[in-house]
Amino acid sequence: MIKKCGYVALLGRPNAGKSTFLNAFLGAKLAVVSNKPQTTRNKILGVSTEGNSQALLLDTPGIHKSQGLPKMNQVMNKVAWSVLSDADLVCYLIDVTQGWSEDDALWLEGILKKFDKKLLVLATKTDKVKIEEVEHGRLNIVNRFQNLFEGIKASSEIKCQLIGEVPQLISSKRPEEISSLRQFILSQMPEGEWLFGEDDLTDRPQRFVCAEIIREQIFRQLGQELPYKIAVVIDIFEHKNNVTNISATIIVDRDSQKGIVIGKRGSRLKSIGTDARISLERHLEKKVFLELFVKVKPGWTENLNMLSEYADLQDPNDAN
Numbered sequence: 318m319i320k321k322c323g324y325v326a327l328l329g330r331p332n333a334g335k336s337t338f339l340n341a342f343l344g345a346k347l348a349v350v351s352n353k354p355q356t357t358r359n360k361i362l363g364v365s366t367e368g369n370s371q372a373l374l375l376d377t378p379g380i381h382k383s384q385g386l387p388k389m390n391q392v393m394n395k396v397a398w399s400v401l402s403d404a405d406l407v408c409y410l411i412d413v414t415q416g417w418s419e420d421d422a423l424w425l426e427g428i429l430k431k432f433d434k435k436l437l438v439l440a441t442k443t444d445k446v447k448i449e450e451v452e453h454g455r456l457n458i459v460n461r462f463q464n465l466f467e468g469i470k471a472s473s474e475i476k477c478q479l480i481g482e483v484p485q486l487i488s489s490k491r492p493e494e495i496s497s498l499r500q501f502i503l504s505q506m507p508e509g510e511w512l513f514g515e516d517d518l519t520d521r522p523q524r525f526v527c528a529e530i531i532r533e534q535i536f537r538q539l540g541q542e543l544p545y546k547i548a549v550v551i552d553i554f555e556h557k558n559n560v561t562n563i564s565a566t567i568i569v570d571r572d573s574q575k576g577i578v579i580g581k582r583g584s585r586l587k588s589i590g591t592d593a594r595i596s597l598e599r600h601l602e603k604k605v606f607l608e609l610f611v612k613v614k615p616g617w618t619e620n621l622n623m624l625s626e627y628a629d630l631q632d633p634n635d636a637n
């Protein structure tokens with residue numbers, strides 16, 4: 318049997334629905350989802366295998382204008398772009414409820430000019446709006462994409478190969494739509510030996526996924542600004558007598574943030590801990606004992622060593 322295997326990059330603006338799409342595609346919770354933009358901080362690989370095909374999906378931080386933002390945001394953008402060089406297919410996601418934006422034009426122009434493989438444009442979250450509004454959003458994306466495409470074609474070469482309709486409408490909340498898109502994407506993979514086992518879900522260690530599950534609760538339970546300056550480091554991760562003991566440190570940037578995370582008489586930290594434990598137990602299918610600590614590391618989002626140590630985030634241009 319001829320085997321197929323390839324990389325699929327999920328790109329799009331923050332909040333476009335990339336992590337939700339990845340989790341739906343895999344049928345498992347791997348990537349952090351919240352209603353705040355820029356939840357995903359790192360490149361996360363999810364493995365999906367069926368029949369003779371294996372697709373390796375790379376979820377990326379949402380690409381955004383990072384000028385004036387901490388170094389962390391600049392590294393996040395570089396991580397998102399670096400996956401293009403590995404990818405055989407790019408899924409570019411646009412939230413149909415938000416419609417096309419100038420950022421989409423900018424990023425898609427880059428992909429059309431530089432990426433010499435396959436491109437699939439997806440309009441996401443179609444379940445959130447009425448059929449007429451979906452149609453309006455679709456037409457808006459079709460027209461703007463065509464203008465962009467023709468404009469580039471007139472002056473330079475289009476490198477990538479468009480596959481499927483532009484845009485393909487999709488809801489990550491509708492399993493039947495995800496299932497048929499999954500079959501299509503698997504069929505588009507190039508011939509090649511599988512790089513992972515049939516039952517593998519990710520290249521990330523269990524500790525990383527668990528740290529992300531705790532970070533997701535912090536994102537969900539804190540206000541708008543704070544979560545971006547927070548990292549989670551797992552200090553102890555051990556299975557004993559059918560219980561998983563996890564001890565983790567929440568890293569914050571300033572003393573005042575420590576107070577916010579802990580809350581009045583520890584109430585917020587307790588609530589984060591309770592919800593994270595429930596989520597961890599669901600993920601690990603085991604009883605979990607979770608301990609959380611909070612530590613202040615001033616300026617960690619600006620320091621490349623600390624970004625690597627606390628958020629496992631490396632500048633791809635600095636890689637050896």
Ligand SMILES: Nc1nc2c(ncn2[C@@H]2O[C@H](COP(=O)(O)OP(=O)(O)OP(=O)(O)O)[C@@H](O)[C@H]2O)c(=O)[nH]1
Nearest residue numbers: 332333334335336337352354355356357379442489
């Ligand atoms: N109703 C509905 N909500 C969705 C869908 N896809 C994503 N969402 C919601 O949209 C929000 C953002 O989704 P994410 O998957 O975290 O988006 P993202 O593109 O990974 O975001 P970043 O991490 O900022 O790059 C979350 O509240 C999701 O629950 C969808 O198909 N339908």
